[in-house]
Amino acid sequence: MVRFIRWLLFPVTALYAGIVLIRNWAYDNQILKSTSFRFPVVVIGNLSVGGTGKSPMTEYILRLVKPYLNVAVLSRGYGRKTKGFRYVEVHDSAKLVGDEPLQIKRKFPDSTVTVCEDRVFGIQQIQNHVDAVLLDDAYQHRKLRPSFSILLLDYESLQQPVIPLPTGDFREMLPACKRANIVVVTKCPDEIPAEGRFTIESKLRAYTTAPLFYSKIAYQKLQKTNGTILDDIDLKKTVALIVTGIAKPQPLLSYLKPRFKKIISLAYPDHHSFSLADLQKISQTFQDIDASKKIIITTEKDIQRLPPSFITQHPLYFLPIEQSFLFDQANTFDAMVKRAFVLQ
Structure with a gap:
């Protein structure tokens, strides 16, 4: 349409x-x-x-x-x-x-x-x-x-x-x-x-x-804002909620999908300003995931727009990229x- x-x-x-x-x-x-x-x-x-x-x-x-x-x-x-x-x-x-x-x-x-x-x-x-x-x-x-x-x-x-x-x-x-x-x-x-x-x-x-x-x-290692690097060993046992506000999220999803047990995507427009309702939806979607190992992944650009309080309250990682x-x-x-x- x-x-x-x-x-x-x-x-x-x-x-x-x-x-x-x-x-x-x-x-x-x-x-x-x-x-x-x-x-x-x-x-x-x-x-x-x-x-x-x-x-x-x-x-x-x-x-x-x-x-x-x-x-x-x-x-x-x-x-x-x-x-x-x-x-x-x-x-x-x-x-x-x-x-x-x-x-x-x-x-x-x-x-x-x-x-x-x-x-x-x-x-x-x-x-x-x-x-x-x-x-x-x-x-x-x-x-x-x-x-x-x-x-x-x-x-x-x-x-x-x-x-x-x-x-x-x-x-x-x-x-x-x-x-x-x-x-x-x-x-x-x-x-x-x-x-x-x-x-x-x-x-x-x-x-x-x-x-x-x-x-x-060139995708780098998943990491937290405090510099903690995610160990790749257990990724195949982990469900990942992918939150993006970028123009073209598909390459990222294609890269992550084979590396995790399952991925779930929440895609927003490029440069999206996350509202309180958006943050509540992300939190609720994450809570509803029935898995013992689960994390949230976003891009390095998107994490700049997420509130520090939200970042610290969730197992949130971002994925740096390079040329x-x-x-x-x-x-x-x-x-x-x-x-x-x-x-x-």
């Missing part, structure tokens, strides 16, 4: 695509002006709506370059209840700064993490205090002219027709790839058939000559990123 309604909105899709095309043309021809800066400003973004792995990529790059430079992370802070420029602190809540910036700050507490919907203004507030800026989800923010752009496209979306919003899931069409310095196909399966790579590269090479990389999700490059491409990717930050 939802798919049918989205196709009914195809005239709106055509109008949206036309507006995006005109807007990009105006920026490309300098009719609309972009602001650039005299130090590295690296953008990570995507063409589709959510679920491409921008946060793991931001963490990967920050981990790579922070030993050499004072790099600030700037995000819009999607889902926060505040507006304007704000420094992110470890003790903040997701309502104040957004779940993804808060996750990054808690993992890299000595790094500067900021939020601002106006990326140019945000950079201006910190430019005298940092060596470089790494922007999460700013590929469509054309008011800013980055020194380097990394475009993420998830593997599954490239297996389907590329259709703009609201009928499809794309903010921009594939010609927008031409603005990227690097293109990364994310969330790939462990093995990509040769015909799969050929199909993807045929699609992308019509629009860009940028180096093309492939990465997958892992395929085809021995990590060293090449790392070298290109370091050059983008003038480290080589």
Whole structure:
């Protein structure tokens, strides 16, 4: 039914695509002006709506370059209840700064993490205090002219027709790839058939000559917020309630299902703000599970939005993820990123 309604909105899709095309043309021809800066400003973004792995990529790059430079992370802070420029602190809540910036700050507490919907203004507030800026989800923010752009496209979306919003899931069409310095196909399966790579590269090479990389999700150990790691030995005897508020929970569910005796899923929209009723439903669902060994699992992003009192009252674990490059491409990717930050 939802798919049918989205196709009914195809005239709106055509109008949206036309507006995006005109807007990009105006920026490309300098009719609309972009602001650039005299130090590295690296953008990570995507063409589709959510679920491409921008946060793991931001963490990967920050981990790579922070030993050499004072790099600030700037995000819009999607889902926060505040507006304007704000420094992110470890003790903040997701309502104040957004779940993804808060996750990054808690993992890299000595790094500067900021939020601002106006990326140019945000950079201006910190430019005298940092060596470089790494922007999460700013590929469509054309008011800013980055020194380097990394475009993420998830593997599954490239297996389907590329259709703009609201009928499809794309903010921009594939010609927008031409603005990227690097293109990364994310969330790939462990093995990509040769015909799969050929199909993807045929699609992308019509629009860009940028180096093309492939990465997958590398799931880490289940852990609590206090750092306790879950022992994998008894997972096959355990029932897990999986609570998610992310764009695409299916890969996570597919990963966890064979590892547990049984999984039960409660899926909420991306960046969902958990209400008291939601928390009561999660608690009740967990209590109703008839098993001697049972736990609750959520994502690292979702746990930023769960109240500390709820976390301490339940056997709640989160599953960190990282980027892992395929085809021995990590060293090449790392070298290109370091050059983008003038480290080589």
